[in-house]
Amino acid sequence: MAEQTIAAPSPGAQTERGNPLRRFLNATEIDTRLLGMVIALFAIWIGFEILSGGLFLTSRNLWNLSVQAASVSVMATGMVLVIVTRNIDLSVGSILGFVGMIMAVTQTRFLPGWLGYDHPMSWMVALSIGIALGAAIGAFQGAIIAFMNVPSFIVTLGGLLVWRGAAWMVTSGATVAPMDTRFRLMGGGADGSIGATASWVVGIIACVLIVLSILNSRRQRKRFGFPLKPVWAEYFMGLIGCGLVLGSVKVLNSYYMPTNLARRYAEANNMAWPDAGLEISLGIAIPVLIALGIAIVMNFITNRTRFGRYVFAIGGNPEAAVLAGIKTRWVTVRIFALMGALCAVAAAISTARLNAATNAQGTLDELYTIAAAVIGGTSLAGGAGTIAGAILGAVVMQSLNSGMVLLGMDTPLQSIVIGIVLVMAVWLDTVYRARAK
Template sequence: MANKTIAAPASSTLKTQGTALQRFLQATEIDTRLLGMVGALLLIWIGFEISTGGLFLTPRNLWNLTVQASSVSVMATGMVLVIVTRNIDLSVGSILGFVGMIMAITQARILPPLIGFDNPATWVIALTIGILLGAAIGAFQGMIIAFLSVPAFIVTLGGLLIWRAAAFLVISGATVAPMDTKFRIMGGGADGSIGATASWVVGVIACVAIVLSIVNSRKQRKRFGFPLRPKWAEYFLSITGCVGVLGAVWVLNSYYMPVNLAKRYAELNNIAWPEGGLQIPLGIAVPVLMAVGIAIAMSFLTTRTRFGRYVFAIGGNPEAAELAGIKTRWVTVRIFALMGALCAIAAAISTARLNAATNAQGTLDELYTIAAAVIGGTSLAGGVGTIAGAVIGAIVMQSLQSGMVLLRVDTPLQSIVIGIVLVMAVWLDTVYRGRAK
């Protein structure tokens, strides 16, 4: 038989129809739900900016907002996978508290007699122990769910109680402090930021990555004969992405080191203190970089790997996924193990930011994490969810909290508002799925 070469069908430009807005969305392939969340976030920001008299959209508040949203953002990326597979994890806040306590004890009580306090290896050992412990806890819960067929709601509700009590028992409710100096870098602050120059470098690298990803996507579409986006749409996406990244870097670089910290910095570096003081930009905080890096890695995992395809296949139709040969039980175990590891990273960020571990650490974080994922478009019916949406959801949650704090809203009222927003998000998801059928 003669060898035949099968050529890929010629690529064509995406066909668009409808109103101008519909044609624009079809050409750019922008997710309308994601666009809606960004619009809602901007409305929240503008509303708080007006109601607080210009205090909300200041570089200082936005810088603090990004740092405070980091730990919930990290956990929300894992919660997307959990909810997509029609499960739930109510134990993430308690796991954060327990693992954070273990990491604190490791670096404040166990390691100093062995290798000394502030040893260069301390933070590595503590973080490694935390991640392994978090993954083990998650895998243990996942095995009960997958192999003993106990509902995830019950298993993780039990975990919420068990790990919170365990955090109290290991140190009898005492606060453990201080943390290792290098470990504290993961919490942000003056020492946990990369400065203006490094921030611009990160921004430029991000812009190059955005352009290269769009160029690579076009090449892959040509290779397999898929319809191509119009060139103007790709230029628009590239420019918008780069402007967004560089604009964010500019805002973060506009927040300067507080005066007392700037004076300490000047003393340590033998810098004369000028009459007008020193303006030292903090730049991007380390926990923000960690959260962004994890979001990128999780996006790659969910969209570019076999494991990610399995997760969404199970969420779409568990029976069909099992009949297709997917080992659904082991996928479930891996999802919960990954969720536990992400809780450990969030615990490191939270503990480093507080420079201490307390028994109350992570309280209610499970609700904020679930809310961030759901507000971000993850459907409780399973099969639908995005990492980017969860990150935006975490920022929405933190924006609501920060805005209400600036308005001096009482804590009970803050909880009421968060609850209302969560219910509305689920209702909107129900409406959206109903119209999509």
Template structure:
């Protein structure tokens, strides 16, 4: 009897020694690395807001920041799985460029000859062609890496050059524009947003989903007799998460349409503009919804599927994974196919936002994507990484770029800062792993 109760005083002593912050983190089970990234992001935002005279933390800039981060965030979710398996993909920016060019030619030059301009199926066919093309490129990379034994660094470095050249070859260097009107909705803008009402509906539904997930997780823990978080910790997590969601919706709804677009909208609908002007909110941008949807799907894939468990098993110990019966080569090939598909989704967002397919599209995006994943906590030594962290890392990288643009920093210096951020992130990851070891 004494053996069963003896650890209790020791646990209480350890709990008291950890201090209030330690007890809070233990109760809420918050990831300290994620908190560190959020803190770094807030510091960056406040610093740029101060240096720019209050221009950074405005609804307009934050809305644009979310749209600009969408394509990198989508690709970063796939880069997590690539790096987790101790591989790398240096070709994602070039894949984005060539897929964007293929989709541009498909919808601007090929399909109109058969379906006519403005046909409602053009955007869907173009997107499907781009998706298939991206998956095919990823399959080629994955096959060479997994089955022919060529290192991923070499294969994707070659892909960076090959697909960038292929993007030029498709149109001999010409820019393709404009894109289909429905396709352009994936790029954001006044038409590519869901408006104030739907934004609030989406926000409320998301909050309800958060509460349901917390309740379900608690029920499952109790069912399998896992330790339960205190009720106050569950309430705190739900309140903070819902507060952030509704706050993001409020910011999106605080950014109005430009006056020129409002005037044209009023004329087209035979409306008289009020004396103080007409306020029409953008709401949440469609590319942001796409990025969030991809993030949720990739989180499910990484944490709730057999494929995801195999990926992390391979990253943790490839030899042990192979001995356990995992077809490591086929899993690796599927990872690169998935990366190609996500690069195609990023190409859709980027091409739609630019309303054109250009040869410079996606240049250096591979740097931003890898940096986002690494800054988000994905270890280059493999086996560790989170989808949410990578998406937060994408927001952090885009915040650096956006802030420096507001301050008038030259592009070469921007690249220097991004490169230094990547090196520092890897160094911090090395220090963190060493301390854990």
């Protein structure tokens, strides 16, 4: 990071000198919309902390919030690609419910007879079947949209009804439980967390990756002759990124197992139980790691692959994309297949967390997923959206839900608040894009 850059004078140089904030944002290249969302999220947290009498920003609530946001976060990453191409998917909640029911039935009724009860491979077989089924459903809906020219709104609205009904028909509405012990790890909880030491290791690895990413970005800019960020800006972004990661790990490690679970854990591991008890950190929950891993992969797909470039090209100008030789119909099918596979992963997280599959599972998740993507900056007009914004949008949505539950607000009032937030997010997106023109 020893290179120095000399900025060429520009017509707005005098204005930039007189505006330190603008100079800072330009130097660090911070996405102002993403920054605004972060500020809004902190404002929501502080507001609920005050209104709840100090209950919101506890390590326990923040740990639960991270786990509860995982399934919607996973689906929101796929919804970004769907909306970027000017489509919509209203069926994701129903697909989650149907695939979750199939995975539950598979591991409770079929696999025990084939592999034996609680076989080490049961969870892998059930998860593989679920992902394959979800991808097939998504591809089927995508093919209808792409090759039969039926609007995605209508196809997925039909899917919302069909797959919800199919979930009921699998067991005639009966709840299926319990799940395989290894499968349940994907849902979090005391067993589905990696502990304090492993969490610090994950945090340190993440910090190393952040630094390497900054160094690689600087090297690529220099290689292709692009302007370089000031060295202080690189250090600043690295410190902020590592600080957020390690701070999050610290908060999650501050949540300890409840006494009864800690005593059971001590007995299982032949640990002495002192009079004062044991403080055993849960650390990062496995569903959170799954969501973050999928977010990284999806970010790579959207920004570093030909498929990702095709997606944004179609959303920006569908006619030009066709003229450029992009097979837009097959891209659409792949997008919806990917969305279906992500619904299956979310179904596994949700089913594992509940340790059961119910007919109501995933109800209204389609609205929360769309809201997360839109709040995160994905434009309903197509052509714009980010994976990081969708993840942040999911956290915002879950923060609102968690805060309202702590305040004891009735469910109808919660729905009113979520609806108002969604409308305001779309309105703000419209204003932002009008000013950007």
